[in-house]
Amino acid sequence: MRSEIIAVGSEMLTPHRQDTNSLFLTEKLNELGVTVAFKTIVGDRRKDLVNAFRTALGRVDIVVVMGGLGPTEDDLTREAVAETLGLKLRRDGTQVAALAARAATWRMPMPDNNLKQADVIEGATVIPNANGSAPGQWLDTTHEGFRKLIMLVPGPPSECKPLFESEVMPRLREVVPIRYLAKRTLKAAMIPESQADKLLAPTYTTYTDVETTILAHNGDIQLELHCVKKDQEQAQKRVDELASKLEELLEDWLYSSDGETLEQIVLYYLGLRQATLAVAESCTGGLVAERITGVPGSSRSFLGGAVVYSNALKTHFADVPAELIEHHGAVSEEVARALAEGIRKRTGATIGLSVTGIAGPTGATETKPVGLVYIAVSDAQKTDVLERTFRGPRARVREWTAQQALDLVRRRLMQLETVHIS
Structure with missing residues (x-):
């Protein structure tokens, strides 16, 4: 079955607020083998809401509408859904009493406009909201000859998530055909x-029963594989079969077959090799160390390092000769090499990693453009230096550089068999 999630609220069409519920709702729907085909954000205009609901009902089986159930004039979800379906609203006496009781617990009079939260669409079942005043609603109805499941849930995450988990999911399990979702992330x-x-499309396009999505962000490619079948084992078998073929095609670009982060993989290999890592970062300003230390237990393999932004600290913390910096410049292959070797020896780490570059927007010269970076990885046997030029604003250059640096460490660790410390 296919579904659509509609987030209602003009505030989510501004730069200041965003929908934070749909990822949770997607996960829950996927648990039932329900595919989320569309996500829509619509403002608080009744005409726009009706158009959005009508479109959704014409293309999916399940529509989850969140938000617009409050007491104010711009809370129009109930009215718009009723209009779309050609149904009436009725004021539910039980809900009126519940609203009055809730107001009494706060020892304050209930404004008349609160009563609209007791308006229920004809034929709908009220969904209790234990964490707020606006109840949800459940409709199992027919639209243009097709069965449709429609659920209205409150917008605040503290209300939406527990209500969907405790009240909506059990109802869905009773009516949704049993399907199983298998997924892998490469x-x-x-x-x-x-x-x-x-490289991959000629293979994954032949698996028409597996949905493959490619996501790219700052040097990281993520492949999401989803398969829905009536049998969990069959679904998982198809996903695993495709994943295995894609892994072979990706060769050493692949670093994770089950969703781990690059820093998690680096720490895994450090532990496997009984190796340690130290870093000397200039243009990334500690971004590499921040990513590594964001993983619990990283202290077992990550010794630390230094943010050597100034030339003086490159010399003081990593023993880079001042004359080397003066002759070649801080952004150079020679200084990157000296930084990696120096931080490794100063800390006693198995591997030293260094980053130096021009993140911009200033600091460039005719021979050294913005985005030029040098990354060095050093162990007791050898030191390798990679020169790259990353395009884009300062933040993008820094993030790509950190990604490249971690990947170089990963590749070195995959080659490392014997630990040598000097």
Whole structure:
């Protein structure tokens, strides 16, 4: 079955507020084998709401509407859904009493406009809201000859999520045909999205029963594989079969077959090799260390390091000769190499990682443009330096650089068999 999630509220069409419920709702619907085909955000105009509801009913089996159930003039979800279906609203006496009782507990008079929260669409079942005044509503109805399930849920996350979990999910389980969702997440680093799709599309497009989505962000490619079948084992078998073929095609770009982050994988290999890591960061300003230390237990393998932004600190913390910086410049292959070797020896780490570059928007020269970075990885056997130029604003250059740096460490650790410390 296919579904649509509609978030109601003009505030979510501004730069200041966003829908935070739909990911949760998607996860819950997926648990039942229900595909979320569309997500819509619509403002608080009745005409727009009716158009959105009518469109949804014409293309999916299940419509989840969140928000617009409050007591104010712009809370129009009930009215718009009723108009779309050609149904009337009735004022439910039980809900009126519940609203009055709730107001009494606050020892305050109930404004008349609160009563609209007791208006129920003809044929709907009231869904109790234990965490707020606006109840939800459930409709199992027919629209243009097709069965439709419609549920209205409150917008605030503290009300929406518990109500959907405790009240809506049991109802859905009773009426939704039993289907099972299997999914896998593959991740690859530093392969362009277009190259990944060219490489993988001839394979994944042959699996018409597996939905494959490619997501790209700052040097990270994420492949989402979803398959829905009547049997869980069959669904998982199809997903795993496709995942195995894609893993072979991705070769050493692939770093995760089950959704782990790149920093988690780096720490996994550090632990496997009984190795340690230290970093000397300039243009990334500690971003690499922040990602690594965001993983619980990272202290077992990550010794730490230094943000060596100034030339003086490059010398003080990583023993980079001042004359080397003066001769080649702080952003250079030679300084990156010295930084990685210096921080490794100063800390006693198995691997030293360094980053130096020009994140911009200033600091560029004719020979060293904005986005130029040097990343070095050093162990007791060798030191490798990679030169890259990343395009875009300062934040993007820094994030791509951190991703590239972690991937270089991962690749070195995959090659490392014997631990050497010097």
